[in-house]
Amino acid sequence: MDPYVPLPYRVLATRKDTPDVVTLDLAPVGDSIPEPQPGQFTMLYVFGVGEAPISVSGAPVDGNPLVQTVRAVGAVSNAITRLRPGQEIGVRGPYGTAWPVESATGHDILFVAGGLGLAPLRPAIRHVLSNRDRYGRVSLLYGTRGPEDMLYRDELAEWRRMLDVEIEVTVDHADRTWRGTVGVVTKLIPRADFDPERTTAMVCGPEVMMRFSVLALQVAGLPFERTFLSLERAMKCGLGLCGRCQFGAHFVCQEGAVISYDRIAHIFTVREI
Amino acid sequence: MTTIRALPPGSAVLRLDGLQQLIAALAVRGYEIVGPVERDGAILYDRIASTADLPAGRTDRQEPGSYRLEPRADGALFAYAVGPHSWKRYLHRPNETLFKSRRVGEELVFDPPAGPPPRTAFLGVRPCELVAIFVQDRVLMEGHYVNTGYKARREATFLVVVNCGSPAATCFCTSMHTGPRATGGFDIALTELLADGRQEFLAEPGTDGGAALLAYLPTRPATEADWQAALAVTAQAVASIGRRMPPGNEIKAALQSNPEHARWDDVARRCLACANCTLVCPTCFCTTVEDRSDLDGQGAARVRRWDSCFTRDFSYVHGGAVRTQTRSRFRQWMTHKLAHWWDQFGTSGCVGCGRCIAWCPAGIDITVEAAAFTEGQNHGIT
Ligand SMILES: Cc1cc2nc3c(=O)[nH]c(=O)nc-3n(C[C@H](O)[C@H](O)[C@H](O)COP(=O)(O)OP(=O)(O)OC[C@H]3O[C@@H](n4cnc5c(N)ncnc54)[C@H](O)[C@@H]3O)c2cc1C
Ligand code: SF4
Ligand code: SF4
Ligand code: FES
Numbered sequence: 336m337d338p339y340v341p342l343p344y345r346v347l348a349t350r351k352d353t354p355d356v357v358t359l360d361l362a363p364v365g366d367s368i369p370e371p372q373p374g375q376f377t378m379l380y381v382f383g384v385g386e387a388p389i390s391v392s393g394a395p396v397d398g399n400p401l402v403q404t405v406r407a408v409g410a411v412s413n414a415i416t417r418l419r420p421g422q423e424i425g426v427r428g429p430y431g432t433a434w435p436v437e438s439a440t441g442h443d444i445l446f447v448a449g450g451l452g453l454a455p456l457r458p459a460i461r462h463v464l465s466n467r468d469r470y471g472r473v474s475l476l477y478g479t480r481g482p483e484d485m486l487y488r489d490e491l492a493e494w495r496r497m498l499d500v501e502i503e504v505t506v507d508h509a510d511r512t513w514r515g516t517v518g519v520v521t522k523l524i525p526r527a528d529f530d531p532e533r534t535t536a537m538v539c540g541p542e543v544m545m546r547f548s549v550l551a552l553q554v555a556g557l558p559f560e561r562t563f564l565s566l567e568r569a570m571k572c573g574l575g576l577c578g579r580c581q582f583g584a585h586f587v588c589q590e591g592a593v594i595s596y597d598r599i600a601h602i603f604t605v606r607e608i
Numbered sequence: 609m610t611t612i613r614a615l616p617p618g619s620a621v622l623r624l625d626g627l628q629q630l631i632a633a634l635a636v637r638g639y640e641i642v643g644p645v646e647r648d649g650a651i652l653y654d655r656i657a658s659t660a661d662l663p664a665g666r667t668d669r670q671e672p673g674s675y676r677l678e679p680r681a682d683g684a685l686f687a688y689a690v691g692p693h694s695w696k697r698y699l700h701r702p703n704e705t706l707f708k709s710r711r712v713g714e715e716l717v718f719d720p721p722a723g724p725p726p727r728t729a730f731l732g733v734r735p736c737e738l739v740a741i742f743v744q745d746r747v748l749m750e751g752h753y754v755n756t757g758y759k760a761r762r763e764a765t766f767l768v769v770v771n772c773g774s775p776a777a778t779c780f781c782t783s784m785h786t787g788p789r790a791t792g793g794f795d796i797a798l799t800e801l802l803a804d805g806r807q808e809f810l811a812e813p814g815t816d817g818g819a820a821l822l823a824y825l826p827t828r829p830a831t832e833a834d835w836q837a838a839l840a841v842t843a844q845a846v847a848s849i850g851r852r853m854p855p856g857n858e859i860k861a862a863l864q865s866n867p868e869h870a871r872w873d874d875v876a877r878r879c880l881a882c883a884n885c886t887l888v889c890p891t892c893f894c895t896t897v898e899d900r901s902d903l904d905g906q907g908a909a910r911v912r913r914w915d916s917c918f919t920r921d922f923s924y925v926h927g928g929a930v931r932t933q934t935r936s937r938f939r940q941w942m943t944h945k946l947a948h949w950w951d952q953f954g955t956s957g958c959v960g961c962g963r964c965i966a967w968c969p970a971g972i973d974i975t976v977e978a979a980a981f982t983e984g985q986n987h988g989i990t
Contacts, residue, residue, distance in 0.1 A: 336720070337756045339706040339910070343716045364715070382711055383901040383908035408926040423716040425709070569925050571897050571915075574753035578894030579915070579922060581940070584864075584948035589752070605867045607936035 341425025360400035372433035373458035380425030390455035439535035449540020478520025531556035559597035620827035643731035670776035673971030689776035694890035735787035740890035778962030876935035883916035885964035
């Protein structure tokens with residue numbers, strides 16, 4: 336089978352997380368894609384419009400649908416967020432690397448999410464929380480622009496009710512109802528409770544946010560090899576064939592999107608690389 | 609490159625009529641034949657039906673930023689190097705439909721691409737171009753995922769190499785170890801023997817298919833003297849090549865450790881970001897995808913087409929391009945070709961064909977640019 340040809344999936348349900356973000360539940364019409372690992376992405380095809388790389392935010396296991404969360408920014412993503420239940424979409428994948436949920440066993444876990452970066456982290460968070468006894472201290476630091484931009488509110492509330500997880504949410508701009516922290520998410524890193532000698536950090540968000548996070552984690556004593564980021568680059572195939580996603584010597588679609596910082600530290604701050 | 613000293617077994621000598629019969633025999637076996645033709649003042653690759661379509665008595669004069677055909681007194685058929693076309697336009701097509709989709713009610717139906725490609729014989733593949741084909745094989749069909757259209761065409765290809773007798777001033781295959789004589793990987797390799805007024809072709813079989821085809825043609829067995837004549841063609845070609853690329857390991861180290869080198873600013877002032885270099889390059893493989901819809905809105909197609917790292921769109925992610933400046937795009941191109949390619953595919957991404965030098969309107973020379981990075985790095989190697 337040609338790896339560029341998608342499989343038809345049906346939209347089961349859609350949820351509007353924020354004014355411009357929609358989460359879709361998808362189910363295969365016929366054959367399904369292999370089971371995605373936390374951190375992997377798919378290519379979603381909208382009929383006649385095009386394709387976009389979108390992270391899996393919920394894996395289709397235990398009778399659950401394939402869940403993907405999309406922010407409407409351009410032609411394809413707008414078309415995805417306008418899909419209604421019953422309509423069909425093309426899905427191929429899963430592609431890319433996974434969050435190191437296995438090799439992080441026994442470690443303290445620090446999730447740092449900025450904005451939509453919570454979506455690709457969600458499967459890793461769920462994996463860690465449902466295997467809670469296999470990990471040390473677990474913290475999620477989550478920053479959004481404003482309270483109205485928060486994703487997965489119900490689930491966040493549920494996670495907060497778990498006693499052995501530290502959840503810190505901060506917003507750039509608060510409104511009068513906001514009782515939490517105000518400021519960028521990287522400011523929360525020095526206050527988080529983890530032992531840098533045995534911690535794995537998983538960071539996802541806009542590139543500037545990841546730059547500052549890496550710095551803060553470095554100051555906190557976390558080694559580069561245990562700092563993982565999810566990179567975003569232009570992608571036209573997800574297959575290592577189109578060349579578009581190159582970042583230094585790496586094909587982000589193959590060696591990323593999740594990558595440990597030690598492999599990219601030498602180029603991460605080079606402008607326009 | 610290791611030179612084969614002994615006459616390869618099964619070698620034969622063809623005359624011009626034998627070459628014609630080679631073309632005819634390939635056609636009888638169902639191959640479409642593509643070879644060099646003169647068109648619009650350049651040697652291009654297109655369908656040919658007979659030796660009469662080949663550019664007789666022509667040679668090319670190439671310099672940074674220029675390419676010109678000139679007449680030759682003899683009727684040599686292959687006395688030129690490479691033009692703006694490369695074989696990639698027949699294997700890694702400039703446009704290719706990936707799939708068509710149809711809307712049937714709410715249902716989406718995907719129709720995979722067209723069936724098997726026609727069998728195609730390439731006549732006149734240069735040694736550096738043969739290596740370029742192997743480089744694209746590595747990228748497009750030997751990795752985890754396969755460009756299935758490329759693979760199908762590649763497997764339906766018969767390769768007739770013509771070793772080089774008249775390299776251009778832009779050629780530097782010797783320092784890339786890719787020419788001017790091919791040592792394997794072809795079905796048949798020809799060397800045009802022109803000394804002392806003769807016009808014959810020494811033909812070496814490289815595969816069973818090549819040997820079988822040669823056996824069917826009017827030939828005479830090659831002698832040691834024919835072999836020496838062929839080696840003399842190569843020796844003369846080697847001697848005429850003046851351009852040189854610094855050693856691959858030196859360039860790789862120099863480029864990967866110097867993303868902020870002043871030379872990037874210097875070359876950016878000359879580069880027009882026109883993308884000519886990537887389009888003529890036989891190894892550049894980058895693509896984009898376009899969506900086309902039928903007028904009635906019920907059918908759509910995804911088409912893959914060549915792209916170039918010199919375009920602004922190439923690195924576009926929502927919010928803007930990553931590489932907005934010519935400096936960073938040139939850096940991407942040259943660093944990918946000469947350095948990252950080794951990490952990704954275990955070879956250089958350059959085969960020394962010189963096309964990007966001749967077809968650069970600003971006359972930018974990749975060997976000179978590379979040397980600017982290795983000079984002063986002093987690795988103790990000369
Ligand atoms: C690994 C990975 C995971 C991702 N996960 C998610 C996710 O979970 N959720 C999510 O919402 N997003 C995610 N993204 C981002 C998402 O893929 C992009 O937002 C999406 O591709 C945008 O496509 P679009 O057509 O809607 O918008 P556009 O940004 O408009 O563009 C799409 C393409 O059109 C072309 N284009 C459009 N406008 C221009 C222009 N002005 N100039 C030049 N070219 C233009 C470009 O070639 C571009 O690649 C992810 C990206 C990656 C790489
Ligand atoms: S980079 Fe230039 S010289 Fe090297 S293979 Fe490409 S076109 Fe030929
Ligand atoms: S990135 Fe540039 S140099 Fe590399 S293959 Fe693509 S177009 Fe060619
Ligand atoms: S997205 Fe095409 S090579 Fe990575």
